[in-house]
Amino acid sequence: MQAGADVKAESVGGDRTVTIEQALAGARVALGATSPSARLDAEILLSHVLGCGRARLHAYPGTGLDPDSTQRFEILVERRRQGEPIAYLTERREFWSLDLRVTPDTLIPRPETEHLVEAVLAAVPRGEAARIADIGTGSGAVALALARERPRALVLGSDLSPAAAGVARGNAARLGIGNVSFIVSNAGAALAAASWSVIVSNPPYVAAGDPHLATGDVRFEPREALVAGPCGLDMLETLAREAPTRLVPGGWLMLEHGGDQGGAVRALLRRAGFASIETRRDLAGHERMTRGRRPSAGGDSGRTRPRAALQSGRPPDAIGPPAERDGTDR
Ligand SMILES: C[S@@+](CC[C@H](N)C(=O)[O-])C[C@H]1O[C@@H](n2cnc3c(N)ncnc32)[C@H](O)[C@@H]1O
Numbered sequence: 001m002q003a004g005a006d007v008k009a010e011s012v013g014g015d016r017t018v019t020i021e022q023a024l025a026g027a028r029v030a031l032g033a034t035s036p037s038a039r040l041d042a043e044i045l046l047s048h049v050l051g052c053g054r055a056r057l058h059a060y061p062g063t064g065l066d067p068d069s070t071q072r073f074e075i076l077v078e079r080r081r082q083g084e085p086i087a088y089l090t091e092r093r094e095f096w097s098l099d100l101r102v103t104p105d106t107l108i109p110r111p112e113t114e115h116l117v118e119a120v121l122a123a124v125p126r127g128e129a130a131r132i133a134d135i136g137t138g139s140g141a142v143a144l145a146l147a148r149e150r151p152r153a154l155v156l157g158s159d160l161s162p163a164a165a166g167v168a169r170g171n172a173a174r175l176g177i178g179n180v181s182f183i184v185s186n187a188g189a190a191l192a193a194a195s196w197s198v199i200v201s202n203p204p205y206v207a208a209g210d211p212h213l214a215t216g217d218v219r220f221e222p223r224e225a226l227v228a229g230p231c232g233l234d235m236l237e238t239l240a241r242e243a244p245t246r247l248v249p250g251g252w253l254m255l256e257h258g259g260d261q262g263g264a265v266r267a268l269l270r271r272a273g274f275a276s277i278e279t280r281r282d283l284a285g286h287e288r289m290t291r292g293r294r295p296s297a298g299g300d301s302g303r304t305r306p307r308a309a310l311q312s313g314r315p316p317d318a319i320g321p322p323a324e325r326d327g328t329d330r
Contacts, residue, residue: 021061027077034081041086045076048090085217096145100171105163107225109141112282113202116256116289117145120200123252124150130197135188140168147180158185188242199243202256203235204228233264240268249296259286266290
């Protein structure tokens with residue numbers, strides 16, 4: 001149903017005819033016990049069904065819903081009552097102001113992952129024809145944000161899941177972002193040697209036995225997007241091991257990780273020979289993202305500026321105050 005005219009059309013649903021106001025009130029009651037945001041959820045779901053903005057629901061509360069819309073709304077409300085994330089019900093999530101399609105084949109992008117985007121942008125000047133690889137791209141959130149912000153860069157997103165790569169490709173096409181492509185690949189296997197300015201990843205990093213996997217939205221997300229071995233470090237370890245040979249000298253590896261994994265990830269990067277290793281905290285104060293740089297050919301103590309491919313005129317700690325810098329946690 002399209003916004004506007006269809007919403008205003010009187011329905012002929014007989015006994016099932018309800019107004020927007022009545023439908024929302026019923027949904028709020030139905031969701032009250034399971035959702036902390038019952039009112040908002042109801043409005044988002046009805047807006048989705050009617051193809052209109054939430055403001056229109058408030059502007060025309062007495063409008064009748066046709067039976068088809070009523071039924072579709074009731075089904076979505078029931079799925080929400082069972083705990084399904086709103087983003088999967090509407091197949092939409094905003095990330096970095098991009099309207100992304102998400103499906104149960106993709107992780108629902110998290111706001112804190114925007115810190116990862118900020119960190120890459122701080123290392124890649126706007127006019128730079130950098131080559132950026134986003135490993136474990138999911139819906140393409142990180143790759144698409146970077147490609148949009150750095151139009152001269154070439155961005156490659158990869159994912160083990162063909163379905164996720166397909167969603168990411170669809171997002172790129174719908175958003176008209178052309179300097180990005182997506183492939184199916186296991187970690188960095190498909191990346192050519194010594195050709196990437198930045199390898200960035202928000203990989204799976206949850207431990208297999210983590211009790212949070214049985215709670216909230218994550219119950220509905222793909223397990224392979226969340227879980228990485230008994231300690232959650234398997235894919236982070238793989239990326240730290242594979243990235244050095246695929247980065248240009250001076251290139252960056254930038255990894256999101258769990259709030260309690262900062263020390264382990266710094267150790268992985270040190271072991272793999274990275275320099276300039278540092279960790280950034282999120283707004284909640286948790287260590288959330290760690291980066292390291294492949295030493296340049298002439299040797300890199302970790303205290304020098306990035307080489308030409310990444311020079312931005314900004315100091316190496318331009319991503320913000322580091323939570324930990326290499327050398328402070330040994
Ligand atoms: C935490 S999700 C991140 C998705 C996206 N980057 C985001 O931030 O919304 C991790 C992604 O890594 C993918 N993945 C898991 N194991 C992988 C592997 N071995 N190689 C490539 N991708 C993998 C999953 O399919 C999932 O899409």
